[in-house]
Amino acid sequence: MDQGKQSGEAKRATDDADPRGPSRPVGLALRLVERVAEWQPVGASDLARRLALPKATVHRLLLALETFGWLERDGGSRPLWSVSMRPIAVGGRAIEWKSGLRIAALSVMDALRHETGESIHLGLVDGENIVLIERIDGVNSVNIFLPVGTSWDLSWSSSGKSVLAHMPEAELENFLKTPRYRRKSETDIIPVAELRDELALIRERGFAISVGVPPAASSSIGAAIFDKRGKPFAGLSITGASDRLREEQLLALAPRLVAAARRISIGMSMD
Amino acid sequence: MDQGKQSGEAKRATDDADPRGPSRPVGLALRLVERVAEWQPVGASDLARRLALPKATVHRLLLALETFGWLERDGGSRPLWSVSMRPIAVGGRAIEWKSGLRIAALSVMDALRHETGESIHLGLVDGENIVLIERIDGVNSVNIFLPVGTSWDLSWSSSGKSVLAHMPEAELENFLKTPRYRRKSETDIIPVAELRDELALIRERGFAISVGVPPAASSSIGAAIFDKRGKPFAGLSITGASDRLREEQLLALAPRLVAAARRISIGMSMD
DNA sequence: TTCATCGTCTCATTATATGGGACGTTAAAT
DNA sequence: ATTTAACGTCCCATATAATGAGACGATGAA
Helix, strand or coil: CHHHCHHHHHHHHHHCCCCCCCCHHHHHHHHHHHHHHHHCCECHHHHHHHHCCCHHHHHHHHHHHHHCCCEEECCCCCCCEEECCHHHHHHHHHHHHHCHHHHHHHHHHHHHHHHHCCEEEEEEEECCEEEEEEEECCCCCCCCCCCCCCEEECCCCHHHHHHHHCCCHHHHHHHHHCCCECCCCCCCECCHHHHHHHHHHHHHHCCEEEEEECCCCEEEEEEEEECCCCCEEEEEEEEEECCCCCHHHHHHHHHHHHHHHHHHHHHHCCC | CCHHHHHHHHHHHHHCCCCCCCCHHHHHHHHHHHHHHHHCCECHHHHHHHHCCCHHHHHHHHHHHHHCCCEEECCCCCCCEEECCHHHHHHHHHHHHHCHHHHHHHHHHHHHHHHHCCEEEEEEEECCEEEEEEEECCCCCCCCCCCCCCEEECCCCHHHHHHHHCCCHHHHHHHHHCCCECCCCCCCECCHHHHHHHHHHHHHHCCEEEEEECCCCEEEEEEEEECCCCCEEEEEEEEEECCCCCHHHHHHHHHHHHHHHHHHHHHHCCC
16 A cells, blocks of 8 residues: 555655644644554554654544544553544545546446456546545456555556546646656656656557556556546556456457546536 | 435434534544535535534634645535545555455455355444445446445444344443434334344344345345454445345355355454 | 553643634525 | 625634643553
């Protein structure tokens, strides 16, 4: 799950500053929830140290978040904290609604998985990431079961790249301002020129390909989904284990995938 | 998605009270997030009215939550609010970790869906609800695709009831203190005696059955999953459309389901 | 047994939340 | 086209809660 954060982390270093001002307690509490999710199970002192916050403040907030049902602790003599099911329940509702998309996509996704036998992923853009919001499993066994909520940098996954390729120029420029790292690496920066070339190819072909993406070495082919105004906001992809889905197999699936993505875009435009 | 809240709503009426005291702003903010998720897209005044809070307070919190990335508004002249992808991303991490369960369950679930051809659901207990955290789709078409994050009252779903049946006496008593409504009804209370009888039957047989559960009329057979200490904390179920999965079909699947649930429990006890 | 570290709690001080109400704007009703 | 009720937004004096240093006993490692 780290991959989704990699690029986000750099920016969050600033967020982790300690902004005095309005709604500070709320901000602290939410940051606490996010960090507990990341580091769970984690102790109070450890948390305070990593966030550079006073122990007493963290402790008080932890108790509050427990009361409100967002955090839980195990029963040990040195309590360790983790997040409850609340965020998932809340987020599930978000997806349920947010998605005319989900409704428009489901039948198409189901059809696609029967045509191809592979797993179909639906991702929604969230800032500079793409978040997996729905998955329909292929009929084959030995599948890759990524959990809903997994997120990747837009420059990583095939669906992310296909969204990137059709983004308004200004937004893309802004995205390219911060360096993008190659998957599996935290130091190896992708040259901007290389990324631009790939995006140009994606625009031309109408789909993107990714091979061997962590965590579970999976390969995928992805296409963008557009809203009424023609802006890409989601991605559809066919995903499978790298050793079974090689580039030629992926290319063979391209026409079906592109057709499915277009059908969803059209379905979304008809509200 | 309403079904998950139905019974919860009664209790939340009290939560919705306005407790002065420590961490009040945090509590208000979190309640706001939960309610926005429930009612989205929703306007500020509407929200304030429904929560019986001053407009100014709600407005200030909305702006803060937007800053922190938990809420978003559309661009209309009368902004409507909805939740962002943040909760899903946070919750996804929760699941990722929480689940030795997920890891232990996945291969068993995959095997089970191949044996039966039906969709397999994995739910985790969250207070008095059970939350769908993982779904593996059956190989048949015309499936029911419930989104991860959907939650039901424990007395509703088959997996919930099977958890209830094996709960410690004290906890069960506490659960039965508040009245439980029949699904699809907001007034029709299930007699406690009837519920007790059903739970006794479930204990005896080792599995529970539910027919025609909303939102998508689905029927299911469920069994509980236990932790090392023998406490039920999750549920496994086979779910399908009501018109295809009748009681006799469900009963035929029982032995396989019970075996799978037991295998997961054992897998969990071996850390 | 020693001892550093942990979770927990208190309290005087400081900072923020609070919400009534005013203002300009929007959109529905007339 | 005009009216009007409801909306989003913001200000500001007051009430309220957040803050964090430090104390304490409990825990687990050395």
